[in-house]
């Protein structure tokens with residue numbers, strides 16, 4: 001029985017939550033508050049996460065919703081995803097190297113879109129499946145290897161995107 005007070009504490013988006021399954025044990029992952037996961041980070045205490053306690057695996061939600069950001073990640077996958085972000089994020093965050101003039105938010109969005117398109121093409125996956133949050137450890141490793149081997153930059157990705165459009 002949920003009291004009126006408890007209901008008022010939870011936003012409608014969170015009440016209408018999707019069912020999320022832990023990819024490791026295939027059990028339903030309940031929605032929990034960040035306080036359970038990050039007791040030292042008060043900023044995260046009220047944020048919703050889907051968590052499997054047995055696997056120490058969790059995933060956050062899109063801001064203001066109960067929509068998970070990807071699949072639940074255990075500590076190995078969390079580390080692997082962090083490695084992808086370290087290798088990948090500079091490919092669009094350093095857009096000022098490749099785009100003349102004042103680099104606006106729009107330019108960063110374009111650079112980011114192109115960097116994801118580049119990564120998707122090289123991983124051989126669809127652009128809309130290319131979200132680090134959805135990657136498993138194998139895909140993370142492949143992504144980092146590709147970036148290290150091919151060493152793209154915002155400049156080469158911009159040229160790649162233009163050549164591809166012209167093809």
Ligand SMILES: [Zn+2]
Pocket residue numbers: 022023024025026027052053054055057
């Ligand atoms: Zn689990």
